[in-house]
């Protein structure tokens with residue numbers, strides 16, 4: 001795998017991870033979908049996006065785990081449907097093509113995965 005010599009992360013464009021510069025900022029180069037004209041380029045763009053998504057999901061899971069430790073009642077027992085509705089509504093504003101119902105399904109899976117990891121971690 002090609003490494004970014006600055007930080008050991010995969011080099012930009014290798015599709016194996018979103019490049020990081022140590023600032024906590026995540027960088028990803030995403031071509032405009034309307035300009036992609038061949039299957040190989042389309043799949044390469046999806047691979048780059050999925051690498052960034054995986055990175056974001058891992059980081060979200062870590063932060064959600066912190067919330068579980070800080071809340072009076074964490075884990076599945078402390079589930080907060082109103083907060084989850086707010087998250088979905090905010091995302092639906094940014095991603096109107098997906099819409100709130102599909103985003104609710106996506107985020108339900110993301111949130112439950114995070115809660116599972118937090119419970120497994122707290123069990124040791």
Ligand SMILES: C=C(O[C@@H]1C=C(C(=O)O)C=C[C@H]1O)C(=O)O
Nearest residue numbers: 064067078079080083084111114
């Ligand atoms: C993170 C929290 O705990 C749970 C997990 C959430 C999440 O992963 O976004 C949202 C609401 C809660 O069901 C929270 O209460 O903010």
